[in-house]
Amino acid sequence: MARPPVALAAAVVAVLAAGVGAVQARANDPSHRAAQAPPPVGAAPTARPAPRAPVVRTAPPRPVVRFPESLATGWGIDVSWPQCHAPLPAVQTGFALVGVNGGRPMTGNPCLTDQLRALRGHLPVAFYLNLAAPPSGDPVAYGAKVVDDGLARIAGTGASAPVVWLDVEVANEWRDPGTNVAVISGALRRLAAHGLVGGVYSSVPMWQQITGGAQLHVPVWLAITGSEVPSLRHACTVGLGGNTATMVQYVAITPAQQIVDADVLCRTDAGVLRMFGRL
Numbered sequence: 001m002a003r004p005p006v007a008l009a010a011a012v013v014a015v016l017a018a019g020v021g022a023v024q025a026r027a028n029d030p031s032h033r034a035a036q037a038p039p040p041v042g043a044a045p046t047a048r049p050a051p052r053a054p055v056v057r058t059a060p061p062r063p064v065v066r067f068p069e070s071l072a073t074g075w076g077i078d079v080s081w082p083q084c085h086a087p088l089p090a091v092q093t094g095f096a097l098v099g100v101n102g103g104r105p106m107t108g109n110p111c112l113t114d115q116l117r118a119l120r121g122h123l124p125v126a127f128y129l130n131l132a133a134p135p136s137g138d139p140v141a142y143g144a145k146v147v148d149d150g151l152a153r154i155a156g157t158g159a160s161a162p163v164v165w166l167d168v169e170v171a172n173e174w175r176d177p178g179t180n181v182a183v184i185s186g187a188l189r190r191l192a193a194h195g196l197v198g199g200v201y202s203s204v205p206m207w208q209q210i211t212g213g214a215q216l217h218v219p220v221w222l223a224i225t226g227s228e229v230p231s232l233r234h235a236c237t238v239g240l241g242g243n244t245a246t247m248v249q250y251v252a253i254t255p256a257q258q259i260v261d262a263d264v265l266c267r268t269d270a271g272v273l274r275m276f277g278r279l
Contacts, residue, residue, distance in 0.1 A: 143186025
């Protein structure tokens, strides 16, 4: 990459200073103001105040994503079929992750070629594949089949990347933890047979539900919620399957009011940056 690596600590400080995960001050919240002291004994009673209208509580604002030029190497976005027919977010980033499937294994992202064309010459990329368990049959062979299908779709665009991430989410069909782990292991072994590094994308709750907390020593792309953004540094130490996270993802909104899947590298050493290929 053209820009020098940036330490995660600097990234977190800069992002928090820019307003990521802004929280309303408790002092301004009527529900948290101290109650008035009671009147002294024997004092004349005072009129009861009129009842106040109920306070309507709204969800806290989504964190605002800013991508300073100095941090571009360590920040990225991911796009797939939900972003079809929409321009890429107008934020300064250092890399992109592109979904190959249409949300399920062995389907196609109809905008894959267009999204890669928009990224070509601008950002290094990596790819991710949706994974699930078969209703029956050999789960290891099924995992390998999903990888073969996904790699064929990538090759059809003329692109390549050294790392392919496996998307492990409850939105797809899964079976018991043993079967599910066999699917994931079969996919990872097939990627290794192709000379590629396989990583896993999931969140801690989803990984626990799908695999029972299985220990798989592979790179981890960890999904977190907006409420966890202020503790981004801690999220990098959590990880999945016995590994700390290589990268953390959260949903945010840009200053231009675009919803974006924001990804931040937990470290930006040369080994991590080599996980992304040029188109």
